Each structure stands twice: as structure tokens, then as C-alpha cells.
Amino acid sequence: MAEQFDVSAERRKVLEENAKRRTVLRNFFLKQVSDPFRHASGEGGTVFDPALQRYQAMRVTTYDHFKPNPKTAGYGFFLTLLPMVGYIYLLHTSRQAKEKRYRNGEVAYKDRDFKFV
Template sequence: MKSFDPAIQRYQAMRVSTFEHFKPNPKNAGYGLLFTVIPILGYAYLLHFTRSKQEQKYRNGEVAYKDRDFKLI
């Protein structure tokens, strides 16, 4: 026989009704930008910068063909 646990019942009720009580504000938007948008854009910039630099080395002939990464693709 299962017993009723009021703490678990409150926890489940809180989890279900979280979005009913959520109010967007500038602080929430800031957290969204800080933890999602900025890291994604930063990583995209980093990839673009490093790949452009490597491509420029390839085009200038600074890297021999045998030393290139992904030369079989």
C-alpha cells in the first residue's frame, strides 16, 4: 500500500504549473542571451576565424598538400 507524501505532491504540482506562473522580464532575457545566444555566436565566430585563416594558408601555398587535413575528401 502506498502512502501519501505531501512533499512529493507539492513538488509535482510545482513542476506542472511552472509555466503558468512564469513571467518574462529583462533578467530572464539576459540569462537567455548570456547562456545560449552569445556562446553559439562566439563559437561560430571562432570556427569561421580559424577556418578562414587555415584556408588562406592553403591558398598561399604555405601548407604542402601532403600535410593538409581532410585531403581525401
């Protein structure tokens, strides 16, 4: 029977144990969610998940524990400021070159992108 699977016997045993654990946890979660007496106890219909609570608390208090240093300043520079300055420079140089060609008469009026008529 082990020949029909493409995994070793040890790996198959680990996968089966993980599947059993997932099944047990799923059934426990469904039992908690579908309990009709949770509303009577004042807990409501939601299940308290400690991992989700820790994650949400971490996201809320991110800036309380933020410490500026050269690495975070570098992130701010390279991910926000540098792309904006680069894009502004690109727009400025391309528009200046286009305006220079228009003023020197290299581009006919009918071939221009923006016309009054």
C-alpha cells in the first residue's frame, strides 16, 4: 500500500497526523461556532482566537514600539522619496525635450499631441 504513494513512510505518517490534528481542530471550532447557548452566556456568536487577537494587537500598537534608525530611514527614502523624485525628473526632462522640439519647429503643428484647434 505504501508503493502507491509518492512519499516515504515517515512523511506519510506525519501528513496523516497533521490531517487528524486539522480535523480535530476544525470540529472543535465548528462546535464552538454553532453552539446555540453562547449567546445566552453573553459571549456572542464569535469564537475568541488568541492568535488573531495577538496579531490585531500587534498591528494596532506598531507605532508605539517603532524606533527610527538608519535602516527604516533608508526604507522610507528608497521606497517613497526616491521613486517620486525619479518620476518627477523623468517627466520634467521628457517635457522639456518635447517643448524644445516644438519651439525649434522639428514637429509639425498637426503632429503635436496637444493642439488648440
